[in-house]
Amino acid sequence: MIAAMLSLVLLGPFFVPYSPYAISGLPNQPPSFAHPFGTDFLGHDLLSQVIYGAYPSLLVGLGAAVGATAFGFFVGLLGGYYRRLEWLLSASTDSILSIPALPLLILIGIIYPVNNTIIVEGLILVLWAPAARAVRAQVASVKKLQYVEAARTSGMTDWQIIWRVIVPKVGAIAMAYFILLVSVSIVLVTALEFIGIGNPEIVSWGSILYFAQQYGFYLGDWWWVLAPGLSITIVATGFALAGFSFEEILNPRLRT
Amino acid sequence: MTSLLKVTDLSVEYRVDGRKDPIVALDGASIELPEAGYTLGIVGESGSGKTTLGMSIMRLIDPPGRITGGTVEYQGRDVLQMDKEELRHFRWKEVAMVYQSAMNSLNPVKPISQPIVEVLQTHAKAPRSEARERALQLLSEVGIKKDRVDDYPFEFSGGMRQRVVIALALALSPKLLIADEPTSALDVVVQRQILELLRREMKSKGLSLIFITHDISILSELVQNVAVMYAGEVVERGSHDKVLFDPLHPYTQALLESMLSIDSTADIDGDLAAPPRTALSLEASGVSYCKYVRSCKYAFERCVKERPVLKETEPGRFVACHKYS
């Protein structure tokens, strides 16, 4: 499912019938043959918009997920392995987790000049915490395994132990979290754009919905909302399911 | 005169995922408690069906388990045919049970006095204060002090929890108590105490008792009669002394031989008799041969062709073996 979506996204721009920025049809048209998804209030073809809009949303989502997982992984690793650092880890993750994500991101969005980088950074700030938590838990349980003890007594340095023994085991769950985080960050990004943070000039799924709610929705232009929302849902669900399956594979106990 | 309890030909099976044939836990088991105050011990290895038998008497067999045949007559009424309300009244008022894992049979989030108060309120319609008074009384009888009565199960040791469970079982003064390995999870010292407690209570209240265990040695002071189970059936039943000192069924004999006692005449240097092979409880019910045939040293032709049934060889003495018919 993800593969289908991805290929659509990657190849899409080459097949776009109309430029999403050019006015190509009559405004506020319901879906028709010429414009399968309909048009927006200025006459832009929505199909093209949706295809083009995939880019920013996905890119930011992926970027944020990568950053968050990397950072979270690192922190979780250290916090899990070094007992002394653990309180620092818990304190910081708990703090981040107690802050409602959206309001925080809104704060950032207001203050800083908004571009994709800022958004990615903001998302990373919010998302690293759950990843770090999961990693730490995993590290803690791996640490208890006997062969870690054996490695320790055989004189391996801490760093060696971490690299050779712990990382392989924990890397797997980090992957699973990464996939899940992609799903979450895509939803967050589009939510932000929907609210109006981010550059509305750039076509992205969230911004399409932003305009939709402002201008067409209440007049009954249902198609305007359907397409981008559906895309978000499908992609997010796809990643989420993939992430869960991954987790299940790694952790046979989770299989119901 | 109707018996206090009469289980006839009870069969229970369990359906397990991934297996085509169900596992047979009970295959035509029968026991009888003719009168009040009758005490019966049920012995057998794990898998022999003794726990299932105990649970069936109170009709506690849940899916994937199923009672497939037989009757459980309590004072003439078939428990298996009772409707929901009848059953609810029957449970605990007439027959109560003490489980093996009694530790876990208490609600972890409520104080230990609570379940006793609960049954008193539900069955005896006692108002809260009265119920509480009675609960305190019962608990002190089993040795739980007043100041601990509102503590939670996890704050007690295993032995103490077992006492609570016994007090709970006796709360409504049932006529029959079924104890399923109540002491297996306890150390020997505590075990003694609990058995003492049980004996005292039974004596003072005139209870009937079914005591299920795999440990024959603890039965002698507690029960007057013994039933031996093998592969879901009762293969021998009679008075305690007769069954344990003059066993008739080959399985009973082998079982006893495998235990050394202090005054045994067996040669200490000699071979210890091997415990009898465990029966495959997977065998479908209604087979036409004796299930013990593979390990039996007296087996003869008839044993493979015909299934033995419990027959009364002398008054009060029952054996299911072709040797005696």
Added chain:
Amino acid sequence: MDFLRRRIVTSIVVFVVVLNLDFILPRLAPGNAAEILAAGSKVPAAAIALLEQRFGLNQSVYVQYELYLKGIFLSWPPDFGVSYGYYPATVTQLFFLRVGWSLLLLLCSLAVGIAFAYAAAAVTSLRRGGTFEKAVLQISVLVNSTPIFWSALGLLWIFSITLGWFPLYGSVSFDTTSSLSFVISVTEHAILPVATLGLSIFGESYLLLRGSTQEVLKSDYVLAARSRGLLDRTIASGYILRNSMLPLISIMSFSLASLISRLVLVEAVFGYPGIGDLLIDAVRLHDFPVVEGTLFYLTVMVIVGGLLGDLLLLRVDPRLRSE
């Protein structure tokens, strides 16, 4: 008791961290503070002056920090400055004016979502397999991955725009005369947002609850309770409910922050005048004080909510009392 102590300490630490974060983040941005803060908004000059004074925008960071802390701890109600957009209303005033509506939504949604999740969990535990269970499972997975603002839009469209059953926005009509019509109007306006948020909560809790109730139903103490001839409803409330609730309470305490984010989105779509709506407007108006102050208050709400959850857990699960 140690459990509670630990939790309180953690909460305090979190509070301190957030306090500082809320201060540091906005001031990290490059550029002249005053300009940035006023950028893009139609702020009256008087407001700017006031804010400069309040936030010490033209002074050193230390002074700003001092002012910040003083504003929070030394003045009552805590002073976060004056809103740009709603000048001269103060941030605190705005917040408390609207928080009531948000709490209404929150509590109702929690009640609805959890109740339904419980009901579904109970039914599917008792009747394994079957189409009902599969359907509910699909629904909860779907709900979990659908962005809440989209489902909100969807519901809004179906029920308000097309069918016209419910009002389009707001929390209550202006023309209510009696208290009865007030209540009715509030309910009318609240149904869709509560349904949306409740649905999201359902998605979150169902799976958890199902696992938990299944485990409880299989437990020894439930079997023992049945063997005692207790009434079904006694067993249901005292044994099953009590014990299956426990994991839910602890998980819920964790997801409070995300709940608030979802609330913001729901209010945005439904135009519901709570704090979420306040934030949305603040975005359009570039109303920095509002955002800073609201974020702070919201986080405090999350922390307090978490502690309340822990207290509840302590009361229901005695095993924690001696950890």
